Amino acid sequence: MDFSIKSGHPEKQRSACIIVGVFEPRRLSAAAEQLDAVSEAYLSNIIRRGDIEGKPDQTLLLHNVPNTLCDRVLLIGCGKERDFNEVAYRKALATAAMTVNENGAMDTVNFLPELPVKGHDVYWKVRQAVETTEAALYVFDELKTEKDKARRPLRKMVFSVPSRRDLSAAEQALKDGAAIATGVAVARRLGNLPANICTPTYLAEQATELGKSANKLKVKVLEQSDMETLGMGSLLSVAKGSRQPPKLICMEYRGADNDSKPYVFIGKGITFDSGGISIKPSAAMDEMKFDMCGAASVIGLMHTVTELQLPLNVIGIVPSCENMPDGLANKPGDIVTSMSGQTIEVLNTDAEGRLILCDALTYSERFSPETVVDIATLTGACVVALGSQATGLLGNHRGLNNDLLSAGKSSGDRAWELPLWEEYQEQLKSNFADMANIGGREAGAITAACFLSRFAKKMHWAHLDIAGTAWKHGDEKGATGRPVPLLTQYLLDKVK
Known part of the structure; x- marks a missing residue:
């Protein structure tokens, strides 16, 4: 247009x-x-x-x-x-x-x-x-x-x-709005593509193409062997049941000097989620192609950032694989070792998003980030709690949480904060490992964030659960591109 x-x-x-x-x-x-x-x-x-x-x-x-x-x-x-x-x-x-x-x-x-x-x-x-x-x-x-x-x-x-005095502000709005719309459209397209096309390899190719066309952006793709060397046992355990090779995509945009700490965004990239051995019901399983909408939003955000040439350092990280049932797949009761060295008892193989995000969180430490925000279609519990209107927000830093809430309100891409109290951590206790990957039926969205918080203690971190906002159902079925507007507004506020 x-x-x-x-x-x-x-x-x-x-x-x-x-x-x-x-x-x-x-x-x-x-x-x-x-x-x-x-x-x-x-x-x-x-x-x-x-x-x-x-x-x-x-x-x-x-x-x-x-x-x-x-x-x-x-x-x-x-x-x-x-x-x-x-x-x-x-x-x-x-x-x-x-x-x-x-x-x-x-x-x-x-x-x-x-x-x-x-x-x-x-x-x-x-x-x-x-x-x-x-x-x-x-x-x-x-x-x-x-x-x-x-x-x-x-x-x-x-x-x-109304007035010629408004033209300058309106022209800037036109520029910002068009860039955000581009990022949203990229995220929607990736989300809408079927899982037989939009594989982890395809996501890596899309990020690589962006890196070739955008200045200030460098893209690096870690293969399975690279992740094995880094000790990403949690992420790789999810990928074992799939014939599609896993990828960890890192997009580094340098719009500020090297001394400026980067803002890091991590997007869950499960390109299809069958649930693994803890297999999902068949009804609406086709919509599990949308389980990579967090990854799509991060790639979309990087399109927007490069188009606007923001004077910030921004890093997008996408851990990506499929979650499939197979003779090699994770089994309930398996114990895996994360990149951080912490051990995890996999009580439910359908709680796989947190298993790939935790290693990506540990990987992000190497960038000495200003803030880290992960974006994930993580829990059905968040959909029950907030429906399709608001993204769930949890984090360990009051200033970051407030900034994200404010950006959501301003952009119209709203989030709602849920508590991350220490008492909820009790639900993740395991008799056999440092933690379990699920915390029971109660407070499922919160205990999922509690799990991730154990890998984010060295950073100012927030988690956005977009399970209810990333796509629509029924006659309007399709990806929404959220939360690209929220994330862009957060960065625009940092520029101001």
């Missing part, structure tokens, strides 16, 4: 379509009022007839509005003005993008960023407009022989801002 910024009157815009808002009950937005005035009450007369009330999701497409230079005017229902918040704003943007894309207008001027959203400035509104529009128009059809394309798809969108 070609995005640009403009400041001007709606009636003077030469465009295939002008997008303006309507609030409940039948209240024109400021831009719509301008159109109404020059068209001699054309809009208000139609609204008075009841064609549109202004409720969310309502749309009304008008042709040949008098005294305007545009072909069409699209009215978007925005709900009650006093309730027009971040969620309502994004909903209006998504509705507008999808409607215009379907009605044959190949270019449009969007006045929705001029709407007042309490507590948010022009920069925020324009950035959200870019991200939301791209997300709404995203389609994954590369594996279909017949593609359902719009006959005349939307190709160009101009966002209008």
Whole structure:
């Protein structure tokens, strides 16, 4: 999509379509009022007839509005003005993008960023407009022989801002929003690919290609023999049941001087999770291709970081393998030795994500990181606790946790903090090893983080459980690209 910024009157815009808002009950937005005035009450007369009330999701497409230079005017229902918040704003943007894309207008001027959203400035509104529009128009059809394309798809969108003084902030928002949308799209594509294509080797190839095309980025891929030399017995134990070779992908972006400590992100890359010997039920097992969405989000984030050329040092680490049942696979009761030297009793082979993440956490110590954040589709317990709205957040450093919560709120990619109290560690006791890899039915998301915390004592660390937010089910089945916006906002806040 070609995005640009403009400041001007709606009636003077030469465009295939002008997008303006309507609030409940039948209240024109400021831009719509301008159109109404020059068209001699054309809009208000139609609204008075009841064609549109202004409720969310309502749309009304008008042709040949008098005294305007545009072909069409699209009215978007925005709900009650006093309730027009971040969620309502994004909903209006998504509705507008999808409607215009379907009605044959190949270019449009969007006045929705001029709407007042309490507590948010022009920069925020324009950035959200870019991200939301791209997300709404995203389609994954590369594996279909017949593609359902719009006959005349939307190709160009101009966002209008109230004043020329807003142009500078809006242009920066356009740049940031486009880079974030790129990272989200990369993460969604990787997540949506089937496991027979998106293998650990494929993930490594994608990271390597990014390294070739992006300056300041160096990519290193550790093979099984390298991990054996490092003593990554926990990670390698998960990979034993698969014919796909494991990979540990390390992407180093150097945007600051060598003395600046890097921000490290670790993404769980289980490209298919059968559960191993503790095999999962067959229903919806196809969705276990999404168990690498943490890895996808880290690769997507590195795309965004390189596009923005952030003045930071950022490292993305992806431990990747399959979790399959096989004669060599982990068995319940097996004891493995992690890279840290700590031993783990594998009581459930379906709690495998933490087994690969723990070795990646230990590996990250060599970079003397400023902070470390791991991102993983780790527990069904987190889905039970928080549903699909919020990512679960746990960590050992108050400042890092607060920064991530703030970034989630600002970006709209929200997280919710769960406790990481010492008392929960008791559930990981093992009679035969330093710890068990599960802590029983109670507080499953928390005890999973407790497990990881034992490998993060030397660092400021946070864990994001994205099991509920990484993909959608049902008719909208597919990866979401979360939490790329949250992670990018965290880094943008560090730049500021």
